[in-house]
Amino acid sequence: MMLDDSENKDIWYRWLLSRRDGENTERRKETLRQLSPIRDKVLERADLADSGTLLDVGCGDGLIGLGALESSSYNVIFSDISSDLLEYCRDIVTESGLLNRCRFELLSADNLHTIASDSVDVITTRSVLIYVSDKRKAFSEFFRVLKPGGRVSLFEPINSFGNADRERSWMGYDMLPVIDLYQKVRKGMQREDANVTDEGRNPMIDFDERDLISLADEIGFRHIFLDYHVVIHPPPPSPVHYLYSTPPNPNAYSMQEAIARTLSQEEEKEFIAHLQPLVESGEGKRRMAYAYLYGSK
Numbered sequence: 001m002m003l004d005d006s007e008n009k010d011i012w013y014r015w016l017l018s019r020r021d022g023e024n025t026e027r028r029k030e031t032l033r034q035l036s037p038i039r040d041k042v043l044e045r046a047d048l049a050d051s052g053t054l055l056d057v058g059c060g061d062g063l064i065g066l067g068a069l070e071s072s073s074y075n076v077i078f079s080d081i082s083s084d085l086l087e088y089c090r091d092i093v094t095e096s097g098l099l100n101r102c103r104f105e106l107l108s109a110d111n112l113h114t115i116a117s118d119s120v121d122v123i124t125t126r127s128v129l130i131y132v133s134d135k136r137k138a139f140s141e142f143f144r145v146l147k148p149g150g151r152v153s154l155f156e157p158i159n160s161f162g163n164a165d166r167e168r169s170w171m172g173y174d175m176l177p178v179i180d181l182y183q184k185v186r187k188g189m190q191r192e193d194a195n196v197t198d199e200g201r202n203p204m205i206d207f208d209e210r211d212l213i214s215l216a217d218e219i220g221f222r223h224i225f226l227d228y229h230v231v232i233h234p235p236p237p238s239p240v241h242y243l244y245s246t247p248p249n250p251n252a253y254s255m256q257e258a259i260a261r262t263l264s265q266e267e268e269k270e271f272i273a274h275l276q277p278l279v280e281s282g283e284g285k286r287r288m289a290y291a292y293l294y295g296s297k
């Protein structure tokens with residue numbers, strides 16, 4: 001179990017530091033191990049020079065920003081909408097004696113008002129635009145704060161890929177035999193405070209890789225590259241409680257929480273009797289896509 005005071009923190013801190021990994025320290029270590037190649041690819045594509053200023057938008061617990069700080073001599077601006085996560089990053093850099101190269105800004109990706117125009121050499125961001133309703137505004141803010149020739153490097157999951165499949169399958173497992181129960185649970189996983197737009201759009205699934213290219217292009221980036229990855233594979237066999245206890249994103253309840261909110265004991269038994277053997281034997285087909293977009297102003 002994790003030893004932290006995350007109960008008092010905001011949803012972003014609680015998800016990144018404990019809920020994402022079922023409140024388990026070993027699983028958190030494994031998640032960070034799995035994320036490190038993505039961090040490296042984002043930084044490689046940012047093509048860092050000897051020195052400069054890097055703005056990490058939606059820095060979270062510091063995956064990219066701390067990576068840049070440690071692997072280069074750049075100054076790093078950590079920005080996020082979560083003051084708890086900014087505080088977390090500040091504590092880490094203070095402890096490692098790197099505070100003099102850092103700045104911390106409580107900002108939304110679509111309103112970087114405390115960052116001067118033409119002042120930043122590199123912008124990085126990972127899995128942040130999926131939470132931003134006005135992605136065009138975010139791109140235009142990235143463009144505004146970058147110096148001429150400045151570079152952007154971002155990674156986003158493309159959740160619209162395989163979305164139709166989620167109507168009948170959960171994390172790649174076939175839910176058709178228990179579809180009525182699954183629909184109840186699926187509804188129960190949605191947090192009431194999730195960030196859905198006024199028009200009812202969900203920013204996590206309302207875009208794809210082509211939209212990212214168009215936005216960067218229309219906003220004025222001169223060089224634009226996009227690497228698109230699709231992975232379709234059987235999920236690795238895993239203990240069922242791993243999946244039950246882990247909300248897929250900060251805007252969701254875990255399946256365990258959703259079951260408790262929506263199913264009777266009888267229904268829960270039927271539901272689990274269907275799902276557990278699939279999860280434990282890895283019998284399913286998971287569909288994922290993600291994009292690295294990088295380029296310069």
Ligand SMILES: C[S@@+](CC[C@H](N)C(=O)[O-])C[C@H]1O[C@@H](n2cnc3c(N)ncnc32)[C@H](O)[C@@H]1O
Nearest residue numbers: 012058059060063081082108109126127128131
């Ligand atoms: C999935 S986490 C990714 C964190 C970090 N970039 C990483 O690579 O691990 C999403 C982050 O985006 C932040 N976030 C959510 N909405 C945002 C917004 N509108 N503007 C800036 N950051 C936002 C959250 O606070 C959280 O830190």
